[in-house]
Amino acid sequence: MPHLTAMQLDEPGRPLRAVQRPIPAPGPGEMLIAVSACGVCRTDLHVVDGEVAARYPIVPGHEIVGRVLALGAGVTGFAPGQRVGVPWLGRTCGRCAYCRSGRENLCDSPEFTGATRDGGYASHVVADAHYCFALPERFSDAEVAPLLCAGLIGWRALRLAGEAPVVGLYGFGAAAHILAQVATWQGRRVHAFTKPGDGAGQDFARSLGCVWAGGADELPPEELDAALIFAPAGELVPLALKAVRKGGRVVCAGIHMSDIPSFPYADLWEERQILSVANLTREDGVSFFAVAEQSGLATVTEEFPLGEANRALARLRSGELIGAAVLRP
Ligand SMILES: [Zn+2]
Numbered sequence: 001m002p003h004l005t006a007m008q009l010d011e012p013g014r015p016l017r018a019v020q021r022p023i024p025a026p027g028p029g030e031m032l033i034a035v036s037a038c039g040v041c042r043t044d045l046h047v048v049d050g051e052v053a054a055r056y057p058i059v060p061g062h063e064i065v066g067r068v069l070a071l072g073a074g075v076t077g078f079a080p081g082q083r084v085g086v087p088w089l090g091r092t093c094g095r096c097a098y099c100r101s102g103r104e105n106l107c108d109s110p111e112f113t114g115a116t117r118d119g120g121y122a123s124h125v126v127a128d129a130h131y132c133f134a135l136p137e138r139f140s141d142a143e144v145a146p147l148l149c150a151g152l153i154g155w156r157a158l159r160l161a162g163e164a165p166v167v168g169l170y171g172f173g174a175a176a177h178i179l180a181q182v183a184t185w186q187g188r189r190v191h192a193f194t195k196p197g198d199g200a201g202q203d204f205a206r207s208l209g210c211v212w213a214g215g216a217d218e219l220p221p222e223e224l225d226a227a228l229i230f231a232p233a234g235e236l237v238p239l240a241l242k243a244v245r246k247g248g249r250v251v252c253a254g255i256h257m258s259d260i261p262s263f264p265y266a267d268l269w270e271e272r273q274i275l276s277v278a279n280l281t282r283e284d285g286v287s288f289f290a291v292a293e294q295s296g297l298a299t300v301t302e303e304f305p306l307g308e309a310n311r312a313l314a315r316l317r318s319g320e321l322i323g324a325a326v327l328r329p
């Protein structure tokens, strides 16, 4: 019987280990996919650290690019051999008040790829076809992988920022390097905030169209209409509030963040808003991949063999990565 290889997390805080198991057959509505690339997302670190809800053991990975090997009963819209993407949103109930009101990202009983169902740090994955995407052709497998979460959830965060001609991006990693290009293409002025003293990160941000780049402890040369926070550091929230104008928004785009320090009410007053982004809807994916096609954006990736998943996670944790890490089985 053919086997798949996966990098599995047995319990939080442990290194991933290589496992082999029989390749499962896709159930009704599912597809068996041969993985060709899987992006490494900060949420994977939160899964490894036990900071977000997950089941264990689990195979992480929710920026999956692969080709359809087999269709389960009732799957329509996909064909064997087709390239597909599998995102974080693995399944929703379709019945709760959120699902029925176009907010399936907030579903009461969701499944998440790489957290509550096995993900793409593997040679093969089984996914619910209803939540998979066809992908823009102009990207290679490795290039398109980071779009499936860093790009997509960043896109949702940018939409929640509203009109916002002047935006700030706090934490210039995988998501911000994509969103800076999209926002610039939309005609916005983008300011990038990195760790203080991260000259390489600031140069990278300017090379992608940012009009200014500096440390997160600095104020930008103009007031922001909105700030998007991608780094999981709660102390950025009061800093970003000081950088946004009256009526401006601070959008927290991560799934986990350290505690937010207290701050004077005066910094929130004048109708400034703080909001968070949770997950994605399928509509976010459809609209974002259209923008990814039109905007001419390019992703910067660092590739690792699947067996070096622990090293990729360590590189992400250390802040040394430029762009996004991608695993290749
Ligand atoms: Zn639901």
Ligand SMILES: [Zn+2]
Pocket (backbone or CB within 6 Å): 041, 042, 043, 044, 062, 088, 149, 150
């Ligand atoms: Zn993610």
